[in-house]
Amino acid sequence: MTMTPGASPETAVDDKFAQAISLLVAARTVTVLCHVQPDADTIGSGLALAIVLKRRGVDVEVSFATPSELPESMNELPGRELLVAADSVHRDVDLVVSVDAGSRGRLGALAECLDSADATLVIDHHRSNTRFGTLNVVDPAAESTTAVIARLLDAWNVEIDVDIAHCLFAGLVTDTGSFRWVRPGSHLLAERLLATGIDGASIARRLLDSHPFGWLPMLGSVLGSATLVPDAVGGLGLVYAAILRTDSAGLRSEEIESVIDIVRTTAEAEVAAVLKQQDADEWTVSLRAKSSVDVSVVAAALGGGGHRNAAGFTAYGTKDAVIAALIDALG
Numbered sequence: 650m651t652m653t654p655g656a657s658p659e660t661a662v663d664d665k666f667a668q669a670i671s672l673l674v675a676a677r678t679v680t681v682l683c684h685v686q687p688d689a690d691t692i693g694s695g696l697a698l699a700i701v702l703k704r705r706g707v708d709v710e711v712s713f714a715t716p717s718e719l720p721e722s723m724n725e726l727p728g729r730e731l732l733v734a735a736d737s738v739h740r741d742v743d744l745v746v747s748v749d750a751g752s753r754g755r756l757g758a759l760a761e762c763l764d765s766a767d768a769t770l771v772i773d774h775h776r777s778n779t780r781f782g783t784l785n786v787v788d789p790a791a792e793s794t795t796a797v798i799a800r801l802l803d804a805w806n807v808e809i810d811v812d813i814a815h816c817l818f819a820g821l822v823t824d825t826g827s828f829r830w831v832r833p834g835s836h837l838l839a840e841r842l843l844a845t846g847i848d849g850a851s852i853a854r855r856l857l858d859s860h861p862f863g864w865l866p867m868l869g870s871v872l873g874s875a876t877l878v879p880d881a882v883g884g885l886g887l888v889y890a891a892i893l894r895t896d897s898a899g900l901r902s903e904e905i906e907s908v909i910d911i912v913r914t915t916a917e918a919e920v921a922a923v924l925k926q927q928d929a930d931e932w933t934v935s936l937r938a939k940s941s942v943d944v945s946v947v948a949a950a951l952g953g954g955g956h957r958n959a960a961g962f963t964a965y966g967t968k969d970a971v972i973a974a975l976i977d978a979l980g
């Protein structure tokens with residue numbers, strides 16, 4: 650669909666909602682795909698949509714390719730009984746919906762489900778989204794994919810009750826960094842969700858503020874080896890730290906993903922990076938920027954993607970080689 654002259658991007662997204670609802674109403678079997686290494690936004694979006702579809706009598710499944718288990722911090726989200734293991738997902742469905750994934754690659758092995766479905770609907774808010782669905786509802790201005798889902802449900806006249814609100818709030822509170830990265834309307838959505846009776850403090854604490862004691866010595870080791878490169882990023886500075894497999898042994902993804910939120914607070918660096926060792930020479934790299942650098946562009950150049958201020962990619966080689974390539978890409 651082409652945007653009419655003068656139409657705001659917001660209006661263009663709203664037009665897409667009507668088409669998305671048509672697809673959702675027509676489907677009797679739906680598979681909802683969340684991205685690999687799922688966060689609360691992708692799972693919250695997937696479960697909220699699945700709850701709605703299930704209540705309408707749709708045969709619906711939610712899945713993600715890796716890891717095999719849902720992160721522990723998300724195992725109290727309503728609708729989790731609709732999650733199925735990646736290898737048991739039904740392939741021959743009317744509609745596949747991808748939530749919070751910026752590209753096919755972010756769906757891992759489950760991306761192939763897109764090829765056998767009659768229709769594919771991509772719902773997302775990543776700036777780098779590659780529009781890989783037959784219909785793409787992508788709003789890069791949205792705080793979270795759950796915020797996009799909330800607008801979809803409003804357009805659909807579906808009531809957001811306490812279970813759906815719990816799922817939507819999970820994505821909103823995490824993707825806004827506990828409501829630090831917000832825009833006009835963010836708090837109105839939060840207020841609506843809280844007014845259903847959900848326990849916002851408890852949801853936030855479980856998702857963002859609960860770590861086993863082993864997190865503390867891991868932080869000591871990883872942060873102790875953090876490095877500041879003042880000359881990088883054209884003199885704006887890069888700070889980085891690496892989490893070796895020996896550092897993270899026995900810890901959950903929640904502990905590993907928390908490190909970037911500490912490293913990025915470094916005042917002397919515009920860009921922060923955390924390298925997470927997956928295999929001897931395989932790293933997933935998280936990038937954060939404060940204001941003047943678009944790390945989604947840098948991540949895309951290195952094979953990944955994301956948002957302007959938060960992005961990531963996978964790299965192969967020694968830690969030093971990965972850092973050198975990153976410094977080079979940052980200019």
Ligand SMILES: [Mn+2]
Pocket residue numbers: 690691749774793794824
């Ligand atoms: Mn998100």
